[in-house]
Amino acid sequence: NAGVTQTPKFQVLKTGQSMTLQCAQDMNHEYMSWYRQDPGMGLRLIHYSVGAGITDQGEVPNGYNVSRSTTEDFPLRLLSAAPSQTSVYFCASRRTGANSNQPQHFGDGTRLSIL
């Protein structure tokens, strides 16, 4: 099983460029989310979705957009990249369940550097 697939694995951008980080899962999970991981900061939630057509903001949403047109895909868009967005980005998915009683499955991450 592929699980959660993120592309690309590495990317270097210049300040002001835009790009989309791709995330796809083949487990038919309703819930998907994006985190960024910076040294000493743990995983911080950017955006999440509880199903197709539904998205919501996490704790650090500024500078990022998301959409959820299908159950499988949850792309993350950087509209105008800034050096502060240099980070490792993880996509995760899980089945929905009362009170978050389902484990999250993480992709392998995208390492993004913005110059």
Add this chain to the structure above:
Amino acid sequence: QQPVQSPQAVILREGEDAVINCSSSKALYSVHWYRQKHGEAPVFLMILLKGGEQKGHEKISASFNEKKQQSSLYLTASQLSYSGTYFCGTSNNNDMRFGAGTRLTVKP
């Protein structure tokens, strides 16, 4: 709001025990524990749902005190493979927040 983990780092010898703590200022429905090896994705260890519940995974177990809004992860007779960064995640249904992590190093 992110949960608070302590300690930030632990260094152990093989066979020693460790405890990692996770606390939240908000009421908790559940606590998740994950382990991340360097350069890899976080991997699920266990979920605790009920107050006072304890669960186990190999020689790793955890407790959840709902009233105190705290969870603890217990690693007994540590092995080299236990090295990594441990994260707790807390959730109010859909919005899961993670602690800053505890870096565990097990030496021979």
